[in-house]
Amino acid sequence: AVRFALAPFAAVSTRKGRIAIRLDPADPADALIGIAVSEGADGENLMLVTRHARVLVFPAEEIPVVGGAAKGVTAIRLGPK
Numbered sequence: 163a164v165r166f167a168l169a170p171f172a173a174v175s176t177r178k179g180r181i182a183i184r185l186d187p188a189d190p191a192d193a194l195i196g197i198a199v200s201e202g203a204d205g206e207n208l209m210l211v212t213r214h215a216r217v218l219v220f221p222a223e224e225i226p227v228v229g230g231a232a233k234g235v236t237a238i239r240l241g242p243k
Contacts, residue, residue, distance in 0.1 A: 163208070163237035165200070165225040210238045 164183055171180060186192040200206060206222040218238050225235060 163225045163235055165222065165227050167227065168199070208237070212238070212240060 166182065171182070183194060185194065200222055202222075204223075207219050208222050208225070210218045220237075225237070
């Protein structure tokens with residue numbers, strides 16, 4: 163999971179665009195699977211749900227805010243299946 167401000171993305175970008183996250187090119191399973199805009203309010207929670215109906219709910223402020231493109235942090239670990 164990665165959290166960043168939207169303000170830097172409001173300005174006109176170059177032809178190549180802007181990089182918001184960094185994926186691991188050595189890991190074919192590393193992928194962006196979803197995105198949500200947060201209000202940034204205190205007490206806001208995030209919910210992650212797996213295919214097997216496992217749920218993790220935690221405060222949004224547990225994900226650190228980054229200033230540029232980042233890999234983020236592991237929000238949930240999944241088993242091999």
